[in-house]
Amino acid sequence: MKTTYLLSEISRDDSAVFGGKAMAIRRMHGAGIRVPATVCISIDAYKRFVGESGLQEKIQLELHRKQFADMRWEEIWDGALRIRNMFLRSRIPESLAREITETAAKYFPDTPVVVRSSAPEEDTAASSFAGLHESFVNIRGSAAILEHVRLVWASLWSDRALLYRQELDLDIAKSAMAVVVQELVPGTASGVAFSVNPANSAQGVVEAVYGLNQGLVDGAVEPDRWLLQRKEHTIKEHNGPERSKFMAPAGDGVILKDLSAEKMMKPPLSPEEVITVYRVARSLEDIFGKPQDVEWTRINSDFVILQSRPVTARQDGDADDKRGWYLSLHRSHENLKKLRLKIENEHIPAMISGAADLAVTDLALLPDAELAGEIETRRAVKEKWTGIYWEDFIPFAHGMRLFGKLYNDIVNPEDPFEFVELLAQAPLMSLKRNAALQRIGAYVKQNPALQRALAAEDHENISDAELNRLMAEFSSQYGDPFCGTYGDKTCAESREGLVHIIMQMADSSTMEERKQNRAGRNKADLESLFFEKFKQGDNRARAEELLDLARASYRLRDDDNILLGRIEEQYVLAVQEGRNRLTRNHITAAEQLPESEVVRCLRDPGYRPGLRESREFSPAPESRQMKARQLLGQPAGPGIGRGKARVILSPGDLALFKKGEVLVCDAVDPNMTFVVPLAAGVVERRGGMLIHGAIIAREYGIACVTGVPDATKLIHGGDEVTVDGYLGIVTVGQGADSSPPQGA
Incomplete structure (x- = not known):
């Protein structure tokens, strides 16, 4: 069956x-x-590939590992990466590979090309979602063209596409991907034109950059932008970056280069060219x-x-629909480089000095x-830095995924x-x-x-100068890991938990051993293997x-x-200092008051807040009927671990953690990771x-399984648990066991 076609061979009914x-x-x-010289590869090529390779069944299994509604962004990305790897490692049928490579050699013998997606659901009036699928x-x-066709096929199941699976009507049995291979036109200027401004129906928009359009699409190059009057085709406004x-x-790709001094001072398009481009956009609208x-x-x-x-x-849109935010996390290489400079040179020093400045004030x-x-x-x-965290720090995490x-x-x-x-090189702060x-x-x-005194919980009367020095030094550098971990938990209470963890550390000799075990994995070989694939020069x-x-x-x-x-x-x-003062002033349940009420009471000594329902954490009663012998999740840290479960449900649970227990929780907050080595x-x-949690577990060589639905409900404190981080x-269950893989 023929799968490669020229534009002249396609009819208008072949969408x-x-x-x-x-x-x-x-x-x-x-x-x-x-338009550029173009070859189109039909969806029949995709269908033959996934059908003969067994990929269709594998995709089905991957997408049903967990209820999609219960999956977070990280899990969706992980699933998409696994599917992508299946495509990379699956053999394209020989006759299909021959047809694609022979067609490519015939029409693009020495010509660089762009390989683009062309899904039937993509770029239609009902669902026009730019950037959900890959282009190269x-x-x-x-x-190389054949391999990038394979990657475009895989992008049908990208994390971005999976987020919009309903709008795209993604269906394992029915969905398929066609591909467009176009001659690369090395333009001196490129851009986009909107025949109507999405923000103002009376206007049109033209954006332009020097060089290839990839700079604008990736966000690596800021464009010149012109607003035009739709009716008159005249320029209303020009914003130059x-x-x-x-x-x-x-x-085998693209690179960001410096503009000449002359071009820095001159827009990529003249006013006449802007109007010409816009007229083309209007003609395409017609x-x-x-x-x-x-x-x-x-x-x-x-x-x-x-x-x-x-x-x-x-x-x-819906305020609760965070998919647009997630799409914004996908940053280009150049964009991530700029973001790194901003984070390392501006944000981190400001966060360190900001916390230190606040700590100088004697609240008492x-x-x-x-x-x-x-x-x-x-x-x-706090709110300012939380906003910056979501705006800059989380998107920078995309650097790991890009690599x-x-x-x-x-x-x-x-x-x-x-x-x-x-990825692990410089020691993490945790x-x-x-x-x-x-x-x-x-x-x-x-x-x-000292051990006996701490074990007797006689914390107030301990006068060991060296211990106090070490504790003060720790607090100065890292703060109190319990303070604020659970929102309303007070820092004074948390010191007891910290002492408990230190006692567990005193009884533990596993941390360095685990780090040494992890260091024994041959990172150097993997690095050499990676770099051997690159020639010297720009790509290396x-x-x-x-x-x-x-x-x-x-x-x-x-x-x-x-x-x-x-x-x-x-x-x-x-807030804690305020609550303590209100307690001394005999205000009922001051420790449960929200911040706004604490502030009001401090400003108005005569104000007395009404009694409120207790906000103490009340875990749901355990249901011993909800019991499972084996729970399936995602292997996130290789190894086999066995121990009694410590299920983290309430503020006090973390402070009770003991060496050798299995940590079971909704999610390991970074401020909780001090218990992971135990x-x-x-x-x-x-x-x-x-x-x-997965990052820290791997650092210590601890077995880790993530993405276990209802983990904190199906596992109960004290249960014997075996964690198989390989599978x-x-x-x-009592006496839970699992046979470790060879060499575990």
């Missing part, structure tokens, strides 16, 4: 076979509009009968239209009214998460904090009298840069939460290979 993008290009070509720029040679870079072809979002490039003085899709109407000396103001100030600081995709594309490993072994606790524990272990330098970026992303994924915790701690201390294993309801199986 279900070639997809929206291919049909739009075919229609423009038929209307006499200049500057691909050379028939073998600070021009400095452009995207150009390089090797052809398609709907407002169009047009991608174009200029070569010499001519404009070439790369693709056209319906304009996506701007919608305010403030009059009540000033304490009320201090609480509000600290809340504002993971590159590593899998180049190395083609059996384990799609093998790349994670390369590990430094844990090592400091271990040093305090080692000191206590050497002093039997980019690979080294991306690995360095991913390592920074991995480190900051943990460190940022510790730093945010220091700021939150200062807020909790101020654990025999970790089980989390929240899923993902790159969440905090993602948690076995529950």
Whole structure:
């Protein structure tokens, strides 16, 4: 069956076979509009590949590992990466591979191309979602084109597409992906044109950058932007950025280069060219009968239209729909480099100094009214940094994922998460904090009298100068790990929990052993294997840069939460001081008052808040009927761990953790990771290979399974649990056991 076609061989009724993008290009070509030389690969090629390779059944199993509604962003990305790896490692039928490579060699013998998705559901009026599927720029040679066709096929099941599975009507049995292969037009300027401004129906928009359009699409190059009057086709407004870079072809991809001094001072398009581009967009609106979002490039003085899709109407949408935010996490390499500089040079120093500045204030000396103001100030600081955390720190975590995709594309490993072994380099702040606790524990272990005093819980009367120095040094550098971990838990109560953990550390000799075991994994071999795939030059330098970026992303994924915790701690201390004063003033249940009521009471001594229902945590009663022998999740930390379950449901549970127990929780908060080195294993309801609990568990070589539905309901405190971090199986019950794999 033939699967590769020229535009002239496609009829206007073939949309279900070639997809929206291919049909739009075919229609423009038929209307006499200049488009690049194009070959279309039908959905029959995709169907044959997934059918003969067994991929359809594998995708079915992957997408039913867990109820989709219960999956977080991290789990969706992990699932998409596993599917992508299945595509990479599955053999394309020989006759199909031959047809695609021979067609590519015939029409693009020495020509670089762009390989684009063209799903039947994509770029239609009902569902125009830019960027859900993959495109690859500057691909050379028939073998490389075939491999990138494979990656475009895999992107039918990308994390972004899975988020919009309902709108795209994704169905394992029915959905398929066509592909468009276009000659790369090395334009001197490129951009997009909207025949109607999504924000103002009386206007149109033209955006332009120097070089390839990839710079604009990736967000690496800020465009010049013109607003035009739709009716008159006249320019209403021009906003010019600070021009400095452009995207150009390089090797087997693209590279960001510096603009000349002359181009920095000059827009990529003249006013006449802006109007010319806009008129093309309006003519395409007439052809398609709907407002169009047009991608174009200029070569010499001519404009070439790369693709056209319906304009996506701007919608305010559901406030609870976070999918748009998730799509914003996908950052380009260049965008991530800028974000790293901002985080490391601006945010982190400001967070450290900000927490230190707040800590200088002696809250006990403030009059009540000033304490009320201090609480509000600290809340504002906390909210500011929480906003920055979501705006900058979380998107920077995409650096790990970007590297993971590159590593899998180049190395083609059996384990799609093998790349994670390369990410740990500089010690994480959590590990430094844990090592400091271990040093305090080692000191206590050497002093039997001190051990006995701590065991007797006579904390107030302990006058050991060295212990006090170590504790003060720890608190100064890392804060109180219990303070603020559970919102309303007071820092004074948490000291008892910290002493308990130190006692467990004193009785533990596993931390360094575990770190040594982890260090024994041959990271150097994996790194060599990765770099061997690159020739010297731009591609090798980019690979080294991306690995360095991913390592920074991995480190900051943990460190940022510790730093945010220091700021939150200062807020909790101020609220706690207010509650303590109200208690001394005989205000009923002051420890349960929300911050707003605490502030009001401090400012108005005569105010008495009404009694409120207790906000103490009340865990749901255990149901012994809800019992399972084996629970399935995602293997996130290799190893086998056995022990009694410590289920974290309430504020006091973490402080009671003992060496050798299995940590079972909804999710390991970064401020909780100090107990992980004591654990025999970790089980989390929240899923993902790159969440905090999984990261720390791997650092210590502790078995970890994430994404276990209802883990804290189906596992009860004291249950014997075996955690199989190789297979993602948690076995529950008296005498639970599991046979470890060979070499475990």
